[in-house]
Amino acid sequence: MTQNRNRLINLMVGNISNSIVHKILEMAINNEEISNRYNKELTTSLEIAKSYRERINPVNPPFPSKDIMYLKKRIRNKVRAELRMRISRGYKNINLDLIEEMIKNYLKDMKIIN
Amino acid sequence: MEIVSRISRGSKMDQIYIPKNRHGFNIGSYVIIKPLEENVIAEKPYFYNVNHIEPIKLETINEIIKVIDKNCNYDNVIFTGSFVDNGFKFNDIDILLISQNKLDVEHVKDAIENKTGIKIHIIQLTNQDLMKGLSTDPLYQMMLSKCISKKRFIYNVKNEINYKVLDLHLLKSKAMNDNFGILNGSEKYYLTRNLISLFLYADGKKVSKETVDAEIKKIFNISVEKIKDNMVGNSFLRKYKEIYNKAFSKIVKSVKNDPKQE
Numbered sequence A: 001m002t003q004n005r006n007r008l009i010n011l012m013v014g015n016i017s018n019s020i021v022h023k024i025l026e027m028a029i030n031n032e033e034i035s036n037r038y039n040k041e042l043t044t045s046l047e048i049a050k051s052y053r054e055r056i057n058p059v060n061p062p063f064p065s066k067d068i069m070y071l072k073k074r075i076r077n078k079v080r081a082e083l084r085m086r087i088s089r090g091y092k093n094i095n096l097d098l099i100e101e102m103i104k105n106y107l108k109d110m111k112i113i114n
Numbered sequence B: 001m002e003i004v005s006r007i008s009r010g011s012k013m014d015q016i017y018i019p020k021n022r023h024g025f026n027i028g029s030y031v032i033i034k035p036l037e038e039n040v041i042a043e044k045p046y047f048y049n050v051n052h053i054e055p056i057k058l059e060t061i062n063e064i065i066k067v068i069d070k071n072c073n074y075d076n077v078i079f080t081g082s083f084v085d086n087g088f089k090f091n092d093i094d095i096l097l098i099s100q101n102k103l104d105v106e107h108v109k110d111a112i113e114n115k116t117g118i119k120i121h122i123i124q125l126t127n128q129d130l131m132k133g134l135s136t137d138p139l140y141q142m143m144l145s146k147c148i149s150k151k152r153f154i155y156n157v158k159n160e161i162n163y164k165v166l167d168l169h170l171l172k173s174k175a176m177n178d179n180f181g182i183l184n185g186s187e188k189y190y191l192t193r194n195l196i197s198l199f200l201y202a203d204g205k206k207v208s209k210e211t212v213d214a215e216i217k218k219i220f221n222i223s224v225e226k227i228k229d230n231m232v233g234n235s236f237l238r239k240y241k242e243i244y245n246k247a248f249s250k251i252v253k254s255v256k257n258d259p260k261q262e
Helices: A003-027 A032-053 A065-088 A098-109 B055-071 B105-116 B127-136 B138-144 B163-173 B175-179 B185-202 B209-220 B224-228 B234-252
Strands: B046-048 B076-080 B093-098 B120-125 B147-149
Touching: A003 A032, A003 A065, A003 A098, A003 B163, A003 B175, A032 B163, A065 A098, B055 B076, B055 B093, B055 B105, B076 B138, B093 B105, B093 B127, B105 B120, B120 B127, B127 B138, B138 B163, B138 B185, B163 B175, B163 B185, B163 B234, B175 B185, B175 B234, B185 B209, B185 B224, B185 B234, B209 B224, B209 B234
Parallel strands: B093 B120
Antiparallel strands: B046 B147, B076 B093, B076 B147
């Protein structure tokens, strides 16, 4: 990967992870007002991630399998770390089982995998 | 020649009387009747912690208020953000439109942008939303710590710790840890300001732009300008991570005692 591609991938990974964290936290909340704010934030992160994705080759899916493995691993680690930190502090209703499915959906949505 | 006269009520038609002894306005000539505009006294806006504003900005504010007056009914309009800071280093004008009714904000935004040629960012809020935001959200407090308002507004709210809202905002500042080498100076300053405002708020302190900037200087031992110019290194990032973790611990302290989670 070139340096610029690496930089764009890092930024995209950060925003996808942030969006997934917000999505899972939003699902753990039963307050509509706060839930809307989480939704807004996750959409913003997703839009930013998409803007980075548009500047990364290949434009059409799929990415090389080596890249896909790397992306999945980094997103998974980041999301898990963030959510586990909250669970250990007493957050409830956080479902870690959703992470894999969400990563898959996000990567599909962003035309990284078929 | 102009004559000012009043419309009188008639039995079948109303009429306007003009003196017989006059120059011009011959019998049979056509004239235009139009209302005499009343002199509108420009209302002076209220300044909150704004010691100085450039006259051209004040003119812009008055123009914007006129456009908003024409386009919607509202309770108050508040100008905030970098526009009310000294100088002209602003990208857009942040406007809070306070109204109990749902407004067509996009239409108002377009009308202002067409009139002024400046990018506008409008947020519509009800009075209740504003008060709620001020009591639970440090970013609201910081935003309204320096502003210009069409009408006087008084807020004296107590800080209410809602850890989920604060955690939501704190997550934004996490981006610094991951992307320190990539972010530019302004982005670093924005994330630092966000973090420090939450850090102060979680301590029950009132948050304003000035207090946050002073705290940044105190904690990081560096001027805000240097952060904006991206003149910060690894020691800054180490301190940042330390403060981030402290802020997180303070915010989530109340999680275990929250019965609403069940």
